Amino acid sequence: xxxxxICNFQSVxxxxxxxxxxxxxxxxxxxSNYVSGLPFSNNKSxxxxxxxxxxxxxxxxxxxxxISTVQNCSADSSEDPFLTSSTLPTCLPFxxxxxxxxxxxxxxxxxxxxxxxQGGVLAAADTRSSCSGLVACPASQKILPIHxxxxxxxxxxxxxxALWKRILARELRLYQLRHGRRLxxxxxxxxxxxxxxxxxxxxxxxxxxxxGWDGGETGxxxxxxxxxxxxxxxxxxxxxxxxxxxxxxxxxxGSPYAYSILDQGVHWGLxxxxxxxxxxxxxxxxxxRDAYSGNCVDMYHITSKGWTRRNREDxxxxxxxxxxxxxxxxxxxxDVTFSD
Amino acid sequence: MEYLIGIQGPDFVLVAADNVAASSIIQMxxxxxxxxxxxxxxLLLCVGEAGDTVQFAEYIQKNVQLYKxxxxxxxxxxxxxxxxxxxxADYLRSRTPYHVNLLLAGxxxxxxxxxxxxxYLSSLAKAPFAAHGYGAYLTLSILDRYYRPDLSRDExxxxxxxxxxxxxxxFILNLPSFTVRLIDKEGIHDLEKLxxxxx
Numbered sequence: 001x002x003x004x005x006i007c008n009f010q011s012v013x014x015x016x017x018x019x020x021x022x023x024x025x026x027x028x029x030x031x032s033n034y035v036s037g038l039p040f041s042n043n044k045s046x047x048x049x050x051x052x053x054x055x056x057x058x059x060x061x062x063x064x065x066x067i068s069t070v071q072n073c074s075a076d077s078s079e080d081p082f083l084t085s086s087t088l089p090t091c092l093p094f095x096x097x098x099x100x101x102x103x104x105x106x107x108x109x110x111x112x113x114x115x116x117x118q119g120g121v122l123a124a125a126d127t128r129s130s131c132s133g134l135v136a137c138p139a140s141q142k143i144l145p146i147h148x149x150x151x152x153x154x155x156x157x158x159x160x161x162a163l164w165k166r167i168l169a170r171e172l173r174l175y176q177l178r179h180g181r182r183l184x185x186x187x188x189x190x191x192x193x194x195x196x197x198x199x200x201x202x203x204x205x206x207x208x209x210x211x212g213w214d215g216g217e218t219g220x221x222x223x224x225x226x227x228x229x230x231x232x233x234x235x236x237x238x239x240x241x242x243x244x245x246x247x248x249x250x251x252x253x254g255s256p257y258a259y260s261i262l263d264q265g266v267h268w269g270l271x272x273x274x275x276x277x278x279x280x281x282x283x284x285x286x287x288x289r290d291a292y293s294g295n296c297v298d299m300y301h302i303t304s305k306g307w308t309r310r311n312r313e314d315x316x317x318x319x320x321x322x323x324x325x326x327x328x329x330x331x332x333x334x335d336v337t338f339s340d
Numbered sequence: 341m342e343y344l345i346g347i348q349g350p351d352f353v354l355v356a357a358d359n360v361a362a363s364s365i366i367q368m369x370x371x372x373x374x375x376x377x378x379x380x381x382x383l384l385l386c387v388g389e390a391g392d393t394v395q396f397a398e399y400i401q402k403n404v405q406l407y408k409x410x411x412x413x414x415x416x417x418x419x420x421x422x423x424x425x426x427x428x429a430d431y432l433r434s435r436t437p438y439h440v441n442l443l444l445a446g447x448x449x450x451x452x453x454x455x456x457x458x459x460y461l462s463s464l465a466k467a468p469f470a471a472h473g474y475g476a477y478l479t480l481s482i483l484d485r486y487y488r489p490d491l492s493r494d495e496x497x498x499x500x501x502x503x504x505x506x507x508x509x510x511f512i513l514n515l516p517s518f519t520v521r522l523i524d525k526e527g528i529h530d531l532e533k534l535x536x537x538x539x
Contacts, residue, residue: 238363238390238391240389241395242391243394244369246368246369249368256366
């Protein structure tokens with residue numbers, strides 16, 4: 001076959017018995033350098049090998065581990081067909097503007113939700129961090145408190161979200177020190193939106209929901225919408241520039257599933273327990289259907305006294321309980337039909 | 341996805357915008373206001389790419405207000421429209437062009453009402469009626485057919501309702517409600533929201 005001829009596949013096998021293992025690799029900058037110490041290679045056929053090799057060690061440190069686009073690779077290593085096919089993933093998430101290649105394919109799977117009701121603001125999120133099809137961390141924290149009365153939910157790239165939350169927290173604290181009063185949630189959302197604006201069009205992906213309680217000390221703010229005399233506020237800020245104020249937001253790959261549950265049950269007059277239960281139900285249903293959401297659910301409740309955190313709950317238990325319930329219902333129905 | 345419409349009468353301008361703030365397939369907000377008040381008698385309606393709309397519109401808004409603070413009098417609608425267009429044109433061939441489509445509606449005490457159509461390629465046209473968005477394809481011919489330069493306010497609102505009903509009937513996306521505002525020599529008036537139920 002053509003491929004085998006190019007890399008002298010057969011000749012490599014024939015020579016394998018007489019291979020020596022050189023102590024020091026050659027100083028030449030070709031990809032086959034490091035293979036010379038491995039079996040099935042010989043000094044004569046420097047360009048031919050079929051073991052996925054650490055080619056990255058030959059590249060400059062800046063490009064370490066980075067994936068370049070498929071077109072570039074096929075142009076470069078025309079003499080190493082095996083290398084190109086074995087080391088690089090076949091399907092890369094194609095980025096629209098890639099000035100710097102991504103270190104690894106990122107995924108933005110999550111379910112976060114927050115809504116306002118008479119008892120304050122309730123925020124809930126799952127705890128799964130996924131990365132190109134596998135669960136990188138089953139116990140990550142997507143709800144990050146920014147200060148005693150402001151909580152942020154993160155969706156998007158976990159690293160970007162963690163960094164920008166810290167930057168926002170720092171800027172809010174600086175504002176408080178300089179001006180003697182806390183910045184309102186609306187102001188914090190505006191600040192975050194303006195800080196993210198220069199990165200529009202890059203790979204940065206932060207979709208944050210800010211839930212806060214604005215105390216009397218924050219001073220007169222623009223409260224155009226009636227929030228029924230309550231000081232809570234809820235903002236959705238996205239790295240593409242969106243900034244929306246609302247009563248109910250859900251963000252992430254699991255958000256459509258969560259929206260459908262929340263739209264049925266959320267209204268202003270909910271009690272705190274009802275709100276917690278519907279938030280939990282929405283996250284549970286989203287994790288059930290969405291592959292990129294799962295594991296546990298975190299819940300934070302923000303009131304005038306600050307935020308309170310409910311213990312992390314593993315949704316696996318809920319899944320098994322539901323399964324038991326369904327089984328029980330099925331046997332009940334069967335008994336009913338038999339008795340007719 | 342988004343829809344803007346403006347109709348100029350003999351002594352007023354009627355404008356309307358839909359209320360949906362969407363993110364891919366989800367409606368994140370049902371009561372989003374796409375109109376920005378530049379001055380007492382000028383409104384800027386802005387649709388387009390997610391962050392660009394608010395950033396650009398607020399930039400224009402603050403600059404128009406700055407002009408008033410510095411010079412003691414407000415920019416006329418024609419001047420504001422040209423200022424907006426100039427900014428769009430300046431950014432068009434930069435690394436960060438603004439992808440926004442605009443309608444600027446205003447009332448000038450000397451020139452009367454004016455409606456200016458601008459798009460993301462920084463074109464500017466003063467028009468008696470205009471619309472932006474996919475909905476424009478469905479409603480411009482209605483405007484062509486029924487528009488007269490001497491429309492009364494009620495007739496203009498009826499014309500707007502006709503457009504809304506056509507969208508409700510034929511447009512693939514659900515645009516349940518529209519914010520409606522009217523500008524005349526007294527200033528900007530909020531009219532009743534135009535809500536269209538299921539057909």
